Amino acid sequence: MLRLEGVSKRFGGLVATDGVSLEVAQGEVHALIGPNGAGKTTLIGQISGTLPPDSGEIFFEDKRITKVPPHARVAVGLARSHQITSIFRRFSVLDNLALAVQARSGSSFSFWKPVAKETALFDEARSIADEVGLSDRTDATAGNLAHGEQRALEVGLALATRPKLVLLDEPMAGMGPEESQRMIALIERIRSRVTVLLVEHDMDAVFRLAGRISVLVSGRIIATDVPGKIKSNEEVRRAYLGDEVAA
Amino acid sequence: MLFLLAAGLTLVFGIMDMINLAHGSLYMLGAFLASTFVALTGSFTAGVLLAIPATAILGMALEVTVLRTLYERDHLSQVLATFALILILNEVVRLVWGSDAALPMPAALSGPVELLPGLPYPAYRLVIIAVGLFIAVILYLLVAKTKIGMLVRAGASNREMALAMGVNIKLLFTLVFGAGAALCAVAGAMLAPLFAVQVGMGENILILAFVVIVIGGIGSIRGALVGAVLVGVVDTIGRAFLPLLFGLVFQPRVASAAGPAIASVSIYLLMAVILYFKPKGLFPARG
Amino acid sequence: MKKNILLIIVLAAFPLVMQAADNLFYVSFASRVMIYAIAATSLNLALGYGGMISFGHAAFVGTGAYVASICIAEGVTSAWIGWPAAIAASALAAWAIGAVSLRTRGVYFIMITLAFAQMMFYLVNSMKAYGGDEGLTLPQRASNLGNEVAFYYVVLCLLAATIFLLYRLINSRFGRVIVAIRENEARAVAVGYPVFRYQLACFVIAGAAAGLAGALLASHGKYVNPNVLHWSQSGTLMIMVILGGVGRLWGGAIGAAVLLGLEHLIAEHPIAWLAALLPNYQQHANLGVGLVLLAIVLFAPQGIAGLLAKEKHAAA
Numbered sequence: 001m002l003r004l005e006g007v008s009k010r011f012g013g014l015v016a017t018d019g020v021s022l023e024v025a026q027g028e029v030h031a032l033i034g035p036n037g038a039g040k041t042t043l044i045g046q047i048s049g050t051l052p053p054d055s056g057e058i059f060f061e062d063k064r065i066t067k068v069p070p071h072a073r074v075a076v077g078l079a080r081s082h083q084i085t086s087i088f089r090r091f092s093v094l095d096n097l098a099l100a101v102q103a104r105s106g107s108s109f110s111f112w113k114p115v116a117k118e119t120a121l122f123d124e125a126r127s128i129a130d131e132v133g134l135s136d137r138t139d140a141t142a143g144n145l146a147h148g149e150q151r152a153l154e155v156g157l158a159l160a161t162r163p164k165l166v167l168l169d170e171p172m173a174g175m176g177p178e179e180s181q182r183m184i185a186l187i188e189r190i191r192s193r194v195t196v197l198l199v200e201h202d203m204d205a206v207f208r209l210a211g212r213i214s215v216l217v218s219g220r221i222i223a224t225d226v227p228g229k230i231k232s233n234e235e236v237r238r239a240y241l242g243d244e245v246a247a
Numbered sequence: 248m249l250f251l252l253a254a255g256l257t258l259v260f261g262i263m264d265m266i267n268l269a270h271g272s273l274y275m276l277g278a279f280l281a282s283t284f285v286a287l288t289g290s291f292t293a294g295v296l297l298a299i300p301a302t303a304i305l306g307m308a309l310e311v312t313v314l315r316t317l318y319e320r321d322h323l324s325q326v327l328a329t330f331a332l333i334l335i336l337n338e339v340v341r342l343v344w345g346s347d348a349a350l351p352m353p354a355a356l357s358g359p360v361e362l363l364p365g366l367p368y369p370a371y372r373l374v375i376i377a378v379g380l381f382i383a384v385i386l387y388l389l390v391a392k393t394k395i396g397m398l399v400r401a402g403a404s405n406r407e408m409a410l411a412m413g414v415n416i417k418l419l420f421t422l423v424f425g426a427g428a429a430l431c432a433v434a435g436a437m438l439a440p441l442f443a444v445q446v447g448m449g450e451n452i453l454i455l456a457f458v459v460i461v462i463g464g465i466g467s468i469r470g471a472l473v474g475a476v477l478v479g480v481v482d483t484i485g486r487a488f489l490p491l492l493f494g495l496v497f498q499p500r501v502a503s504a505a506g507p508a509i510a511s512v513s514i515y516l517l518m519a520v521i522l523y524f525k526p527k528g529l530f531p532a533r534g
Numbered sequence: 535m536k537k538n539i540l541l542i543i544v545l546a547a548f549p550l551v552m553q554a555a556d557n558l559f560y561v562s563f564a565s566r567v568m569i570y571a572i573a574a575t576s577l578n579l580a581l582g583y584g585g586m587i588s589f590g591h592a593a594f595v596g597t598g599a600y601v602a603s604i605c606i607a608e609g610v611t612s613a614w615i616g617w618p619a620a621i622a623a624s625a626l627a628a629w630a631i632g633a634v635s636l637r638t639r640g641v642y643f644i645m646i647t648l649a650f651a652q653m654m655f656y657l658v659n660s661m662k663a664y665g666g667d668e669g670l671t672l673p674q675r676a677s678n679l680g681n682e683v684a685f686y687y688v689v690l691c692l693l694a695a696t697i698f699l700l701y702r703l704i705n706s707r708f709g710r711v712i713v714a715i716r717e718n719e720a721r722a723v724a725v726g727y728p729v730f731r732y733q734l735a736c737f738v739i740a741g742a743a744a745g746l747a748g749a750l751l752a753s754h755g756k757y758v759n760p761n762v763l764h765w766s767q768s769g770t771l772m773i774m775v776i777l778g779g780v781g782r783l784w785g786g787a788i789g790a791a792v793l794l795g796l797e798h799l800i801a802e803h804p805i806a807w808l809a810a811l812l813p814n815y816q817q818h819a820n821l822g823v824g825l826v827l828l829a830i831v832l833f834a835p836q837g838i839a840g841l842l843a844k845e846k847h848a849a850a
Contacts, residue, residue: 048724074726086721088714099714103726108707109735115707161726266641316832322640323587327776328831330769334824342821454652454765457645515653519634522646 001026001165001195002047002078007056009042016042017053018219024165029187029196031206034216035240040199041083043216044169047197048080049073060165075104077164081154081171083199089143093134093153096142097125100160125160131189132156133182148179155186165195172202184208207231215240253459253471256427265314266322268329270456271449272336273428277302277435278444279344295436299429306428307421314424315417333450341446375437382433383472458518481517545690550683561682562754567794568686568693568787569750574774575696575786576743581772582781583704584736585716587644589768590631590651594624594741596658596763598748603758604664606672613676613753620749621742627654628741632734648765655763669759676753689750693787696743701783703739712736713781773827779839788838793823 002024009017016039024030034040045051047058049070058066060078068076088096101124102108102115115121129138132152137145142153151171158166168187172180184205187196191209200206206213207227214224217239223230230236256270280301285294313332317325442448459478463470548564577591598620605616635646664670679685703709711732715722723729752758761767770793778789800822834841 050720050723069728070723071726071728074724079726080724082724086718086724088717088721090717091714095710099710099722100725102707102710108711108727108732110707111709112702112706114702114705115710116705118707157721157725266644313828320831322644323581323776323780324831324835326587326589326644327772328828330772331824331827331831334820335828338821338824450766454648458649461642461645461649512653512656515649518646518649522638522642523634 001061002197003059003062004047005057005059007043007046007053007058009039009046009051009053015219017046019056020216020219020221022214022221022224024195024197025212026164026195027191028211029191029198029209031198031200031210031213032216033200033203033206033213033240038216039219040216041169042219044080044083044167044199048078048167074161074163077162078167079158079161079163079165080167081158081169083169083173085147085150085154087142087150087153087157089141091142092139093129093142093145094122094125094138096153097128097156097160098122100157101125101128104161128156128160131159132186148175148182151175151179151183152186155183159190159194163194165197166190168196168198168200170199170201172200172205180205253456253463253475256456256460256471265318266325266329267314268326268453269309269332269336270427270431271451271453272333273302273306273431273449274435274452275340275446275449276305276336277428277432278439278448279340279435280432281436281439282444283344295433298436299432302432302435303425303429306431307425310421310424315420318420337446337449378433378437382430387469455514458514462518462521477517478514482514484513542694546687548686558682561686563794563798565682565686565689565754566751567791568689569747569754570771570774570790570794571787572693572696572750573744573747573786574771574778574790575700576740576747577771578775578778578780578782578786579700579703579743580737580740581775582779582785583709583716584712584733584740586636586733586737588635588647588737588740589644589765589772590647590649590654591740591744591771592763592765592767593631593651593654594628594744595748595751595767595771596654596760597627598624598745599752599758599762600658600664600670600748601745602676602749603670603672603752606674606676606753607664607670611674611676611678613679613749616676617746617749621745624745624748625738625742628738628744629734632737632741636730636733636737648768651763651765651768655760655765658763659760665759667760669757669761672752672756672758675756676749679753685754689754692746692750696746697783697787704783708732708735773823776827776830776835776837779837780835782837782839782843785837785839792838 002022004020004022007017007020008015018039020043032040032043042051046053049065049068049072053066056066057064060073060076063076065073065076065078088099091099098115098121101121102118105121126135126138129135132155134149134152134156137149142150145153151173155168155171158168171187172183175183180202187198187205187209190196196209198206198209210227212224213227213230215222215230215233215236222239223233223236225233256267277298281294281298283294284297284301288294288297309332313328317328320328455478459474460471461474462477463472463474548561573591573595576594577588580586580588580591601623602616602620605611605619610616631647631650635643635650638646658664659667674680675685679688704713711722711727715727715729715732719729748762751762774789774793775786776789777792778787779785830837836843
């Protein structure tokens with residue numbers, strides 16, 4: 001579904017992404033792991049369109065999207081959640097989600113009719129809130145949510161655009177064990193509907209959820225395989241996994 | 248001279264991330280203070296030299312009292328607050344000095360100088376150019392070669408990092424602001440004999456200074472220099488040649504009306520064109 | 535709702551009362567306040583709700599004023615032609631300036647809008663055919679609305695329409711998106727909105743409304759000059775917006791009323807102790823404006839409307 005070919009990006013003297021080629025098949029949960037500074041978020045930025053690559057091509061459903069602006073990528077079904085929570089802090093949770101739903105429900109160049117009357121939008125927003133576990137927090141102001149709840153909203157916003165593929169950038173960042181379990185359960189729930197490219201440090205989650213794992217080190221993919229093979233891969237253990245996972 | 252103003256402005260904005268509309272008011276203060284000191288001391292040079300630290304001190308006082316609280320605020324608040332300062336400072340100057348003051352050109356420099364045989368050029372303008380270049384060189388050396396300069400550049404390109412590395416931000420900011428004020432003073436005092444010293448002189452040149460730093464890229468002194476030169480050149484060429492050009496193409500009546508209008512507009516067009524292709528200016532300090 | 539009806543009744547009855555008292559000056563003054571209310575409200579849309587800090591809004595007011603004036607000067611005196619023409623011209627100017635400016639962000643945007651406004655100022659200044667820097671005096675108001683009371687009602691209707699339209703706009707889909715963009719632009723993009731198009735539309739609508747205010751202003755004083763486009767006028771509009779309340783429905787109107795009202799009071803009613811301290815204090819009115827503005831920015835950034843809203847909440 002998603003294919004990267006030789007994608008590269010450099011910042012001055014620093015090569016952040018070095019000829020990355022990657023394939024994400026429809027329906028899988030594909031994890032992207034690697035040490036800090038490996039270039040994971042830069043890569044996500046290039047896939048979502050906020051960071052233009054210096055070279056290489058990106059294909060989504062076999063269509064070239066390398067030059068397509070970020071908002072248009074959302075329209076074809078590619079959504080993302082951010083590593084650093086980026087939500088509409090002063091809106092309520094429900095309004096946050098409704099806004100995302102509104103984006104793909106017809107034109108928003110409508111100047112007269114009050115949004116409050118569009119119950120369909122809000123019903124859908126509520127169902128997404130249920131899905132990410134925020135059903136009893138829909139009226140809370142987004143900025144007042146607990147950290148874990150905000151991360152859930154972050155994922156919710158990505159889901160609200162009804163994507164075919166969702167890029168989850170460290171959804172469990174800063175979460176305690178209970179919250180992480182809830183997030184893992186959430187991803188389990190959605191994987192039947194949505195292809196997932198998951199960037200994570202939480203190895204427990206990665207090995208439980210991933211169908212395949214790609215390892216990114218210093219901007220290059222050094223291995224792509226099923227979790228069992230990745231765990232036993234010498235190069236991967238040397239570069240990254242060594243002290244992170246009990247063998 | 249435009250460069251001096253622009254350099255101070257770009258530093259303040261680049262490092263402290265603050266839009267300071269009152270920068271032009273410091274320029275005005277510099278000019279007024281200079282006129283007083285020149286009258287007191289009877290010497291042009293002494294007057295100008297005295298005005299520099301005086302303005303710098305006033306600038307730093309302003310920074311410590313009012314401007315500090317604005318660093319954290321959003322741009323709109325900064326715009327409005329510094330706009331308020333313009334209003335306040337304009338009136339204060341008017342109260343203290345009246346609506347304008349006199350700062351005559353020093354007699355020694357008021358004659359023309361022969362640059363090349365048959366090419367006289369006003370001596371005073373030569374002095375201005377010389378002073379401008381001199382200061383540009385000093386600034387370059389300071390910023391590029393010294394430790395303080397390094398701190399300033401680090402702060403301009405990434406403030407959070409500089410803070411994290413333990414740089415005494417408060418002091419650095421105050422000093423940078425003082426330096427900016429000093430540059431304003433030099434510009435104000437030196438340009439005073441050419442243009443009138445009056446309340447409100449700051450605003451006109453402020454806009455030009457902003458155009459310069461927007462073209463050059465905020466936070467970059469090199470950008471300020473390139474921008475100032477570009478603006479000066481385009482403006483001069485525009486005023487000289489555009490009316491002629493129009494006269495060639497259009498009928499005389501249209502040309503004589505439209506020509507000068509387009510000429511004064513040429514630098515704004517330049518800015519629009521540059522921003523269209525490079526929305527962060529030619530040499531942005533931040534990526 | 536009851537408050538609004540009461541307000542309408544007061545505003546509607548006002549000129550009749552004044553006419554009975556044979557004091558038409560205040561009717562004219564009130565018209566001027568309402569015209570500025572329209573202008574400030576238009577800026578509030580772009581700035582308060584849209585988050586676009588345009589320092590060149592006066593350019594749109596000025597464009598409207600000049601187009602309307604030129605119509606009258608050339609003999610086209612009907613407001614039905616002149617005013618829509620003014621609105622169209624300002625919308626066009628806003629579209630052109632916005633299309634270039636909105637590619638930039640932050641201070642670049644502020645500066646480029648400021649610069650464009652200055653550009654318009656110089657352009658208009660050099661239009662010798664229409665008065666140049668001396669301005670253009672008009673033989674009459676549009677559609678011969680010389681009657682102060684009649685003009686007042688026209689302006690009142692237009693102001694009411696403007697605020698009502700703003701109200702509908704803010705609560706519509708478009709309004710939501712605009713506020714969301716102001717709140718977190720990156721997120722709006724990530725959720726799939728083509729931000730540029732929305733901001734441009736908002737900018738154009740604000741510009742069009744400003745043009746209407748400009749046309750009214752020209753008719754009101756039967757005079758227009760390039761100062762209408764000067765950036766200090768943009769500053770004045772911004773002061774009105776923040777004074778009244780950024781991003782609040784009545785912010786523009788309240789700000790215009792308070793600023794112009796205070797200006798008038800200070801000019802007309804000498805304050806004895808202040809005069810003793812400072813004989814010419816009325817000429818230094820800007821000092822007071824500056825201090826008040828600074829105080830508001832530092833201590834009450836929500837403006838008057840914000841303070842009123844807070845009190846309502848506290849009492850409830």
